[in-house]
Amino acid sequence: MSLDRKLARWESAGLIDGTTRARIRAFEQSERAPIALYALGVLGAATLALGILSVIAANWDGIPGTVKLAVDLLIGLGLAVATYIAVRRDAGWPAEVLITVFYGFTLASIALVGQVYQLTAEFRSVAPLATRILERLHGDDLVVHEGPLENGAGLTFYTGRQVYVVDGQRGDLHFGSRFPEAQGLFWGGEEFARLWQGRHRIFFVTDRPADESVLRLITPQTRHLIGHEGRRWLFTNRPE
Secondary structure (H helix, E strand, C coil): CCHHHHHHHHHHCCCCCHHHHHHHHHHHHHHCCCHHHHHHHHHHHHHHHHHHHHHHHHCHHHCCHHHHHHHHHHHHHHHHHHHHHHHHCCCCHHHHHHHHHHHHHHHHHHHHHHHHHHHHHHHHCCHHHHHHHHHHCCCCCEEEEECCHHHCCHHHHHHCCCEEEECCCCCCCCCHHHCHHHCCCEECHHHHHHHHCCCCCEEEEECCCHHHCHHHHCCHHHCEEEEEECCEEEEECCCC
16 A cells, blocks of 8 residues: 555544644655665666676786785775765665675675685695606605695695605694604705615605705706696606
C-alpha cells in the first residue's frame, strides 16, 4: 500500500489531521533514497575501478608482490577514511556508494593477499631444485645446504637424504647442533672446501650470491651451476 493511501486511511479514521498528514508525507519524502543517483554512483565507481583494473592487469606479472600489497594498503586506507567521513557526516547516497565500494575492495584485497603469498611460497620452494638433484643423485652423493636449514628444510623431505649444513648453526638449529648425534652434520667453510675436492659428489643449495657464499673459498672452475630457481642456486662439484 502506498504512503498516500495509508495517510488517507489514517486521516479518515481520525488518527491524524490534515496538518500531521502533510508533515508525515514531507518527512518520508525527505528520507526517501534517491535510487537513480545511487545506481549511477555505483555504476560510475564500478566503471572507474574496471578501467584501473584493466591497466593493472595488463602489467600484472611485471609488478612486484610488495608493490601490489603496498598500493592495495594505501587505496584501502584512503577508502576507509573517505567512508568513515561520509558516514559521520550523514552524506546520504555518496556514503552508501562508498560503503559498497569498500566492501567490494575488501573482498578483492583478500584475494590479492592470498595470491601474492601463494606466489611467494612457490618462489621460496626448494621442490624444483630437489627434482634436479633426484635426477642425478646416486648412493654416496651428499646434499648440502648453506645457511639455516629452516630456510630449505624441504630438501630432506623431497630427497629423502640427510642434508648437511654449512654455516647454519645460527637460528633454530643452534641448540641441536651441539648434540653428539649432530657431529659431522654441520660444516664450517674450510671443511666444506676440503670435502668439495673429495671423492663424493656434492649437491650444494644456497640462497647467497657466490661472492657472499662459502663458494668463494673454492676455485670457480670446480663449481658447476646446474639449477637456479627463485632466489636459490644449485651447484655441484662434478661437471655434467
